[in-house]
Amino acid sequence: MNYRHSYHAGNFADVLKHSLQMICLDYLRQKDKPFWVLDTHAGIGMYDLRGEQASKTAEWEQGIARLLDAENPPAALSAYLDCVRVLNPDGELRWYPGSPWLSARQLRSQDSLVLCELHPEDGGLLEQNVRRDFRSAGSVKVMTETDGYGAVKALLPPPAKRGLVLIDPPFEQRDEFIQASTALGQGLQRWANGTYAVWYPIKDPLNVGVFHKHAVRLAGADKVLAVDLMIRAPHDRTRLNGCGMFFINPPYGLLQQLTEVMEFLTPLLAQGEGAEWRATWPA
Ligand SMILES: C[S@@+](CC[C@H](N)C(=O)[O-])C[C@H]1O[C@@H](n2cnc3c(N)ncnc32)[C@H](O)[C@@H]1O
Known part of the structure; x- marks a missing residue:
């Protein structure tokens, strides 16, 4: 496990993921009934963009820094901002x-x-960061040295009927899409109505299609949504040219606000010609 999110914190991929995560949470907050969130690949929870690791790549300059400077962002991004x-x-x-x-x-x-x-080290930092800032929130449980895919199987269905499972793997392993699909299948068997969101990198858009097909087979074509953001045309298929989020049971609020948010984020986060976004209901 070499991946450390500190090198990438606040980059365009985080901006897409966290924008859509917060829109889902906003929607869950509209009703008084309790909701439950499982974050299977949590990272450390808080990042110092001026620290050694983030400074080495400075990816955040082309991500969250651009969004913070932007004029008139959509209201749907207010909670995140x-x-x-x-x-x-x-x-x-x-x-x-x-x-x-x-x-x-x-x-x-x-x-x-x-x-x-x-x-193990990131788990310790996560625990520290969460306890420092949310000391009184007894409802936050940190599971260190825990496999997030295993947690989907072990913890679902949750006590609350509504909620979100966020799956954000590092994609260091070649079979990460297979692991994510397996976890989705196990999750859906136990909790068919939950919202599931899987983040994925896009180097070559063709590779993503296979994952979409698997996930559609698990959930049914009418229950899924894929949102892809390309920050440049994928001429060099070894680079991170974009990323996407695959949803099962996307909340209504996300569907309502998606076009406005993506039309705003796409030119803002572009890093070359050919930037575009698409929402697909892969069949
Ligand atoms: C992309 S980062 C997570 C970033 C975080 N979700 C965020 O948006 O702030 C992926 C994290 O997953 C952790 N990780 C890798 N394999 C894991 C597994 N099987 N279960 C849980 N965590 C894992 C890595 O150590 C890394 O911290």
């Missing part, structure tokens, strides 16, 4: 929240969050 601004009150961008921190901040007293992280 508020989180980043709260962490950087003097206006100078330094701290960037990971998916666990973003979810934890959206919890109400009736909601709960489970965070899994396999890397």
Whole structure:
């Protein structure tokens, strides 16, 4: 396990993932009934963009820095932007929240969050970051040195009827798409109505289609949505040319706001000609 998210925190891929994550959570918060969130690949929860690792790549400069500077962002991005601004009150961008921190901040007293992280060192940092900022949130459970795919099988169905399973693997292993599909299958068997969101990288768009087909077979074509963002045309298929999120049971609020958000983010995050986005209901 060599992957460390600190090198990539706040990059275009985080902006896409965290924008859509927060829209899903906003929607869950519209009803008083409790919701439950499982973050299978949590990372460390908080990133120092001026630290050694993030500074080496400075990927955040082409991600969250652009979004913070942008004029008139869609209202659907307000909760996400508020989180980043709260962490950087003097206006100078330094701290960037990971998916666990973003979810934890959206919890109400009736909601709960489970965070899994396999890397022992990152798990320790996650625990520290969550406990420091959400000391009173008894409903946040951190599971260190825990395989997030295994947690899908072990923890579903959750006590609440509504909620989100976020699967954000590092894609270091060649079979990551297969592992994600297997976890989705196990999840759906136990919790058919939950919302599932899987993030994936796009180097060669053709490789993603196979995963889409598997996931559609598990869930049924009427229950899925894939949102792909290309930051440039994929001429060089060894580079990270884009990324996507695959949803099962996407919340209505996401479908409503998707076009406005993606039309705004796509030119903002572009890193070359050929930037585009598409939402597909892969059949
Ligand atoms: C892309 S990062 C997560 C970033 C985080 N979701 C965010 O948006 O802030 C992936 C994380 O998964 C961890 N990881 C790798 N394999 C795992 C597994 N099988 N179960 C749980 N965590 C795993 C890595 O150590 C890494 O911290």
